[in-house]
Amino acid sequence: MREIPPTAWLDRLEERTSLAESAPDAALDAHAVHELRVACGRLIVWLDLGGWRILRDDLRWLRRSAATVRDLDVVLHRFAARPWAGELAAQRALGASDLRRTFSLPRVQGLVQAIATMPSVSEEAALDHLASLRKRTLRAGKHLGHVEKDLGRVHRLRRSVRRLRYVLEWISDAPEELSELQTELGDLNDRAIALRILGDRESEDGVAADRGVLEKELAAQCGRIEDLWDDARRIVEGL
């Protein structure tokens, strides 16, 4: 049986967290922050495959540390030119400074060192994990027809599909249908985040109109996700 080392995503985690506090702002751009969070998520799944309880809290903590900046990036990516976005850009700059300080903490250095010492996961263990995750994903998608009434169901499916995709990609590749669904679910989550942040600024000029557009897009996206899930479900059932 093949062995699965953490190397691919550990290298990216190390690369992203090796930014010194003095690094220029551009070094911690939206892509870098997003990739840091993805690396944490993928390594959490890798630990799950090996049956490890340890180090997951450290990865979750690091992922959370980047959440504020990532959420602001989601809004600024689309609305940076709006008059009301200036304060969000300033908050983003502060968040990025905090995040760079976090990178210099011993916990982050220890995390990278620790994962580097760990033994590879066996493909057999990964396949066992895949079987249980497959069932969980099918359960999460079971009542998707009610998405407009309950976004919680979509978020449960999103988390499940993301984990399933990561497991498959640790083993080999994820089917295109699943990747496409996960991308759409990720976009939906970005819109939900943008709506939340804009909700806190409802009284500012132009915010209500932008929220209205996002809400309409979100509703349309729920419909697309149902269609994509129909295709992906058949693939998941066959795994």
Place this chain on the structure above:
Amino acid sequence: MELFLFRHAEAEPRSGDAPDERRALTAKGRERFLRAAKGLERLEIQLDRIYHSPWLRSIESAELLSLLLDGETVVTPLLAQPPTRELLDILEGENVALVGHEPWLSDLLGWLVFGVRMMESDGKSPCLDFGKGGLAWVGGKPEPGAMSLRAFLPPRALRRIGRS
């Protein structure tokens, strides 16, 4: 704070060029440490935080100890070097475990209880016999000289508690 200092369980011996930090626990070390953890469970000890070093034998020992955990684990390289003020400053929680290595654990124990560093210049700590899988339990404020020694238990004693 109740502070439980654990030395990692028995690990594979050093071999060739293999990095020291990648030495894994032996099957015997794993089994014995798990029984010791069950001994602590029998004493109704519950941990709200486990700090451990990034070395594999400490990671694996902390993993076994996590059966006592209702909280978070934290990895820190500060447990793979002589103890520093920075280590004491990061400690949070009421019932906290540290999983680390000799001679630094003995040094830390002496520092917390007596306020003096016990490590000699050659890096050895002859005053304490901190066996692999052993536990020193101290309580109080985690400051040099401010903690009281509650128990210093060899792994065998913990295993017997688990069995009884």
